[in-house]
Every structure is written in C-alpha cells, then in structure tokens.
Amino acid sequence: MRRASITGWGRCTPEPVLTNEDLASVMDTSDEWITSRSGIKERRVSHTDNSDMATVAGAHALAAAGLEAADIDYVILATCTPDRQIPAAACYVQAKLGTVNAAAVDLNAGCTGFIYGLSMAQGLIATGAADRILLIGSERITPYLDFEERSTAVLFGDGAGAVVLEAAKGDEGVLSMTVGSDGSLAGVLTAEGVGTSFVGNEVPMRIIMDGREVFRNAVTQMGESAALALKEAELDFEDVDVLIPHQANLRILDATARRLDLDESKVYTNIVRYGNTSAASIPIALSEAIEEGKVSPGGNVLFVAFGAGLTWGASVVRWGDRVEALGVSDAKLPPTDRTGLELVLELMEKKRVSA
Numbered sequence: 001m002r003r004a005s006i007t008g009w010g011r012c013t014p015e016p017v018l019t020n021e022d023l024a025s026v027m028d029t030s031d032e033w034i035t036s037r038s039g040i041k042e043r044r045v046s047h048t049d050n051s052d053m054a055t056v057a058g059a060h061a062l063a064a065a066g067l068e069a070a071d072i073d074y075v076i077l078a079t080c081t082p083d084r085q086i087p088a089a090a091c092y093v094q095a096k097l098g099t100v101n102a103a104a105v106d107l108n109a110g111c112t113g114f115i116y117g118l119s120m121a122q123g124l125i126a127t128g129a130a131d132r133i134l135l136i137g138s139e140r141i142t143p144y145l146d147f148e149e150r151s152t153a154v155l156f157g158d159g160a161g162a163v164v165l166e167a168a169k170g171d172e173g174v175l176s177m178t179v180g181s182d183g184s185l186a187g188v189l190t191a192e193g194v195g196t197s198f199v200g201n202e203v204p205m206r207i208i209m210d211g212r213e214v215f216r217n218a219v220t221q222m223g224e225s226a227a228l229a230l231k232e233a234e235l236d237f238e239d240v241d242v243l244i245p246h247q248a249n250l251r252i253l254d255a256t257a258r259r260l261d262l263d264e265s266k267v268y269t270n271i272v273r274y275g276n277t278s279a280a281s282i283p284i285a286l287s288e289a290i291e292e293g294k295v296s297p298g299g300n301v302l303f304v305a306f307g308a309g310l311t312w313g314a315s316v317v318r319w320g321d322r323v324e325a326l327g328v329s330d331a332k333l334p335p336t337d338r339t340g341l342e343l344v345l346e347l348m349e350k351k352r353v354s355a
C-alpha cells in the first residue's frame with residue numbers, strides 16, 4: 001500500500017497581535033487568569049479572508065516541497081470558518097495559488113480537521129486516486145467570538161498551516177490513522193448564526209462552548225486516540241520523537257502527556273503565542289517544530305487532536321530524510337496598519353450595531 005509522506009510544510013500567522021492585556025481592556029478578565037487556565041499569552045487576528053491565509057501557508061508548503069502549483073492534484077482545506085458557505089474556500093485557494101490541475105474541497109471536523117484531512121489524503125494516495133496533495137488547516141475564528149463571553153473569547157486565534165503529501169518512496173509516511181466522532185455531544189461546542197438552522201431566526205455569529213465538558217472529553221479522547229495510533233503503528237511511547245497535539249489548552253496538553261506517561265519535553269507547544277487556532281494549530285505547530293529542529297530525519301511524529309462534533313483523531317507519521325525546505329516562497333498577507341485590538345474593537349462595534 002502506498003503511504004502518504006509529508007514533503008512540504010508552511011504557515012501563515014497574521015501580523016496583528018491581540019494580547020491578554022488587550023482582552024482585559026475590553027472584558028472582565030486578566031492576564032493572570034488566561035495564562036494560568038490556558039497557557040495563552042497572545043493570539044493573532046486576521047485582517048483578511050480565511051482563504052488568503054490558507055493561500056499563503058499553501059505557497060510556503062509548495063516551495064518547501066520543491067513543487068509548482070500545477071503539480072498538485074488535490075487541495076483539501078480543513079476549516080470550520082470558510083470565507084463563505086458556497087463555494088468551498090478551497091476553491092478560492094485553488095484559484096489564488098493556481099493549482100490548475102487540482103480538485104478542491106473543504107473539510108469541517110472542527111479542531112480535528114487536520115487529522116481528518118491527513119486520513120483522507122492517506123486514502124487518496126494509497127488508492128492512487130491522487131499523487132500530490134496540498135492539505136491546509138486554516139481558520140479565521142475571531143469574527144465568531146462573542147467578546148461578552150469571556151470563557152470562550154480568550155481562547156481562540158486566527159492562522160493557517162499547510163503540508164504537501166506525496167507517495168512515500170521508502171518506509172516513511174503515515175504509519176497509522178485513527179479518527180472518531182460522537183455527534184450526540186454536538187451541543188457542547190457549537191456555533192450560532194450561520195447555517196440553515198438559523199433561517200428565520202437571525203442571530204449574531206458566535207461560538208458557544210461548555211468548557212468543562214469539552215476539557216473532560218478532550219483529555220480522555222486525546223489520550224485514547226494517541227495510544228490507539230501508536231498501537232496500530234506497532235510502536236511504544238519511547239519510539240515517539242515528538243508529539244504535536246492540537247493546541248487547545250496547555251492544561252489539556254499537560255494532562256494528556258501525563259496520561260500517556262510521555263516526557264513533557266517531547267510535547268511541542270506554541271499555544272502561548274497563538275491560542276487555539278482550531279484546524280490550523282497542528283500544521284502551524286509542525287512547521288515551527290521542524291524549523292526548531294524538533295523533527296529528525298526518520299523520526300516518528302505523533303499527531304493528536306480533538307474538537308467540535310465531537311471529533312477526535314491521531315496519527316503516527318514516520319518522517320523522511322529531509323527536514324530542510326527545498327525552496328522558499330515570498331508569499332505574505334497584504335499589509336495592515338491596524339492592531340489586533342483595533343480589529344477586535346471594529347468587530348465588536350459591527351456586532352453591536354447589527355444587534
């Protein structure tokens with residue numbers, strides 16, 4: 001069976017930064033509370049569409065793989081915050097990148113989107129239905145935040161990450177894959193305001209979350225999924241070089257590592273700088289982990305995630321020989337002179353006026 005191997009990686013993190021102090025200036029919270037309960041110090045706010053971030057991340061991943069846009073035969077965009085409901089945001093990315101030979105599709109599995117995308121890419125490559133896939137996780141989640149709901153608004157941020165997957169030439173690539181869902185728990189993490197449920201009942205866009213219930217399920221499912229993915233790969237925790245988890249909350253990551261009896265030094269985290277970027281968090285973390293030398297040639301990388309649905313999943317990927325990018329791209333977002341706080345204040349004002 002052909003295995004999908006990661007040959008390119010990249011990210012796009014918008015420049016406007018929103019700090020905990022900024023949030024404390026618009027709602028009843030504090031840097032101390034946010035840091036101690038989540039590990040987050042700041043997050044990014046996008047001034048432009050989701051597909052713009054996805055395109056920039058995708059361009060970097062293509063360059064790192066040494067490929068042209070026309071080489072890609074499938075674009076999978078994992079997101080729950082697309083530019084529009086119709087068409088798929090992946091189609092905008094396809095046009096902006098010029099992946100003229102590619103199919104394009106969005107995938108919504110909440111924060112587990114990247115892992116679900118990886119499982120689909122593995123399937124497409126295994127069957128020969130695709131040879132070179134661009135898998136992007138990208139979220140512009142800030143417009144969905146209710147800045148009057150402090151327990152959710154402080155957790156999320158915007159950004160995009162991407163990988164290129166190609167058929168492995170050696171024994172590298174996706175060694176195992178496990179994904180699952182429980183739709184009976186859909187209500188514990190949901191969004192209002194967009195979708196047919198709101199026809200005739202217009203309400204502002206906003207995320208609603210039962211934080212404690214999500215936390216409880218996250219720790220259990222992240223631990224079980226990671227253990228299952230390792231078992232299927234016939235590996236032990238000592239064989240893992242680095243765990244790249246969905247960056248939901250530092251306390252969830254610590255609890256997961258403890259549950260797995262995994263040395264904390266093997267767990268990659270960057271939540272302190274980006275918050276929870278949903279489906280973008282794993283590919284952003286992966287591209288930073290590679291640049292920081294945390295991924296070694298031939299090493300085993302364990303991915304695990306959990307999110308709205310509820311959904312969960314994990315995968316073990318054996319890295320190939322190369323941890324250096326083959327090329328670089330100068331793709332970047334259009335400049336902005338607005339700060340993260342200014343962008344949030346604009347959003348709050350628009351929501352106030354339309355309410």
Ligand code: UT7
Nearest residue numbers: 028029030033037111150151154211212214215248249307
């Ligand atoms: O990708 C999956 C996405 N979701 C998640 O990962 C979320 C998972 N859940 C969590 O991360 C945590 O449950 C939270 C960070 C959301 C909340 O942490 P917690 O330790 O479960 O706090 P809590 O909800 O039990 O609230 C404790 C207190 C409450 O005050 P009282 O009732 O004890 O007086 C809250 O009102 O903290 C208060 N609180 C805040 N205080 C200051 C809630 N949010 C804030 C805030 N600033 N931002």
